[in-house]
Amino acid sequence: MERTLIGELGQKVGETVLIKGWVSVRRDQGKMVFFDFRDRSGTVQGVVLPNSEAIENAKETRNEYVVAVEGKVNERPEKNRNDKAQNGNIELEVLQLTVITKAESLPFDMSIDGYNLDLGTELDHRALTLRHPRLQAIFKVQAVIIDSFREYMKSQDFFEFQAPAIVPATAEGGAEVFKVQYFDKDAFLSQSPQLYKQIVMTAFERVFSVNKVFRAEPSSTTRHLTEIVSLDAEMAFIDSWKDVRDMSENTVRYILSEVAAKCGKELEVLGATLPAMIESTPTLSLTEALEKLGAGADKDLNPEQERRLCEMIKEETGSDFVYVYGYPTKHKPFYVYPNPESPEFNEGMDLLCRGVEWLSGGRRINDYAQLVDHVEKWGMDPKKIEMFLEAFRYGVPPEGGFAFGAERMTMQMLELKNIREATMFPRDMHRIDLLLSSDNQDDKDNPQQ
């Protein structure tokens, strides 16, 4: 018999089917045994009646066993229905049950209601805990966020390119870069595809990338990882930084609408409410934002100010989002475009939501002479960004772009408490899969490595 996916059982009432999947729950009630079976498409309740051929196997089956089950799809009696649950109106009367693969006893309760691990334990057992519906919901939402970014970019004629991870000596330097032993030389892990996306934009006009970036963050906050997925866009022929704001706003709007449309079940499992984006997102200059907060001039908002600004905007307009633009030029990277009318402020921007930054971007310098001037003023070595500078030597239109991290957006969209929950295999200064210790470091002196 052909396998039927559990998600399709609703259309098979009265039929005998074969399902294959895992045992999520087994409730042995003496004469009868009840199961929750699970496959990639969902969950269904199974019942083994006392006279079923399957009763002996059912008694020996345990949680997480992989099974093949032949059974009849029955409507549940009215009183036993659960209209909110998947397959809540049917159950599978088990006729035959074959164990495909056994499982060892679980080290902790994996049931929907009984699951209650601290994050460290959850991560130590990621290979098992990924089977839990709550964790699956998080990563399904994340996949939709990334997919819908890609879809929206393609709908707007952006070209996807692959940004490199290994980079040469970085022009901007900084302590938070990982060093790679590259044959007899040193190389580094990319902190951002910024310069590459600008290069590729000069050839393809509108480009985007989905790729890993790396930060050697020597801290263990709830918001930082050493390896993240960066979603990046860059577009030429803009009239002003506002075109970049609009494109980024429409991108986030599309992502939110796709998550709402495709992840209703997941949002319910997670108890998450998506943030509200109104028709036109409030947009303030940094100066305006600081004034509104009653603060003096500053180079940026601090976390507390970001939180308060979001609250004020929410109260005034109903918007969970607010753009802040126009930061002091000298405190930002060399490529950010200074406002021609007041060059001490730039045309960079951040999108805040629920008190924290979701996305950054802005207009960049496209004029070669101005770029070279900035490289000099920022005290950088032009040799180290020769490939980047070459792109701008040969005619580049006004341009800008934006970027955001998939994990940060997942975390904040789902109101998770720790970014590690929004990362399948989180890396931080203490953990790569398992906690780092001398135990998994015994290759250290192996010259082969």
Next chain:
Amino acid sequence: MERTLIGELGQKVGETVLIKGWVSVRRDQGKMVFFDFRDRSGTVQGVVLPNSEAIENAKETRNEYVVAVEGKVNERPEKNRNDKAQNGNIELEVLQLTVITKAESLPFDMSIDGYNLDLGTELDHRALTLRHPRLQAIFKVQAVIIDSFREYMKSQDFFEFQAPAIVPATAEGGAEVFKVQYFDKDAFLSQSPQLYKQIVMTAFERVFSVNKVFRAEPSSTTRHLTEIVSLDAEMAFIDSWKDVRDMSENTVRYILSEVAAKCGKELEVLGATLPAMIESTPTLSLTEALEKLGAGADKDLNPEQERRLCEMIKEETGSDFVYVYGYPTKHKPFYVYPNPESPEFNEGMDLLCRGVEWLSGGRRINDYAQLVDHVEKWGMDPKKIEMFLEAFRYGVPPEGGFAFGAERMTMQMLELKNIREATMFPRDMHRIDLLLSSDNQDDKDNPQQ
């Protein structure tokens, strides 16, 4: 006036439009000036008539200048038409020409026919050479390859996950792994998402990933890079390795059909012919393949044998593709499934095309006891793959998967001579963007790095 994309000019005959783009070619014929203008959507010929207001600006405009052009879309006279070229039946009569951004003189001929750089120079100037239609064609095909892999996987209910790049001490070891200085510890760059995709498969049943992998190949062949894009799939509930073969065959078939459908123009620019995939791809065991070649038993085919086998199969069946399966178990990784009837051979497979390997995969061991037995026999430290082993401790169905490199497939589909042509920013032992030299290594002793 709103900007019109050059690709849409064919529908605007008789209208006055505004285009924005680059000057690809300028031909000054004294009284008149001819241009080829380029934007992300294509190319069009422009003509500046002697009495045009634009004639002065046109005289001063050079290749790669960014311009805004107001002009009238005219049909070309019959004798000047070129039906094979984009916009070959129209030209833009330039009424106004505004220079948006100037360009320096080009360091070499970038015209379609005049472009003729050796690969080293092409790579040194990647930021500029990416503007050439031939290079753009390569990366457009590559984007379609990656996109259509993703599309096909999703159509088959595979879940996309993000595989990590930084990994702990690898269980399999090997000299070809890059070491990362990870705070006060060592970490490594992932050579393959193999173990991660198997872990995630145990939770999501069908998974795929598109991510970077890294090999410290101490060689400079035309087929190896240190950083590549790996396209990976893994699926549970297979009946045999043949399900994996079929899924991989259908994936490649879909990719080929998408490239054929979407990249006609690019294939023409590149002069490439796609390989032929017949209805059912010939499939031989390694033993059968060696016999066919008149060779004795061996652990693998050598490159010359791969080439000859492909020729023989092509001649006999018309297929450019051939699967070879059943390699000696002990010469392959610990997780490959041994054939139960003759355990000295495994159920791993390779897909060859035009003489070289395109894709590898096969069935994996899903039984925990068998896996532990292999880990031991292969002399590995189980502690180093504890997370992987945990996944298999708790019930995993029969499963398998496959993988291929985006650059290798691009190279071979387009019959390029060097894999560096199929990589936007190729990395090898001598090059990261530019050639590695002491010049870009002067951060080496900087304690900040």
